[in-house]
Amino acid sequence: MRDDLLFHITTKEDWKTFNNSGSFEPESLDSEGFIHCSTGEQVEDTANRIFGDKDEILLLVIDATTLHEDIKYEKDADTGEKFPHLYSPLNTNAIIDKITIKAEDDGHFDIAFTTS
Template sequence: MATIYHITTQAEWDAASRSGIYEAASLKEEGFIHCSQEEQIPGVLQRYFKGKTNLVKLVIDTDKLTSRWLYEWSPSTADTFPHIYGPINATAVVAVEQVI
């Protein structure tokens, strides 16, 4: 099992857990949901979520995902990140952790 992570708000996750499906805005805008490896989380929080509150980290078991995912190169950070090409089924989220 590979584990990947996605940062979102508690409100967005609450809505997704009720519906069973999570779709970030990037899925519609870019065609995939941005995720991270654990060691990339601090940088992601600094770059994209600075000053935001009520955030959670979704812990995703890739073996349980129903959407295709893969690692892709990000030239802006010179690193490889996991991207999910479709919605995240709630059953693939094995934990939800508060971001402090």
């Protein structure tokens, strides 16, 4: 997997609501001051921990080299793990893919990436 890829998990509804002319500004940008992201190694756990009550999620694949602002890696109080945070709107030209992922029959999201 490319080291310059980051992921933001959202819903189709939130994508439609917060996608504004060239930038994506989810609610967390206003309420917490940043946009939550995950690395490839973190994204499956994040999806299941935060979105476990959803039947479907939308995974935004982000090319971090094209972001208008730098990413800051900060420690999560619950997990102790460092997660990437973006302290500005997400410029939509940095989103290289949008993947709809449906929960498995057991409610678990299976997000597997192969390394190459």
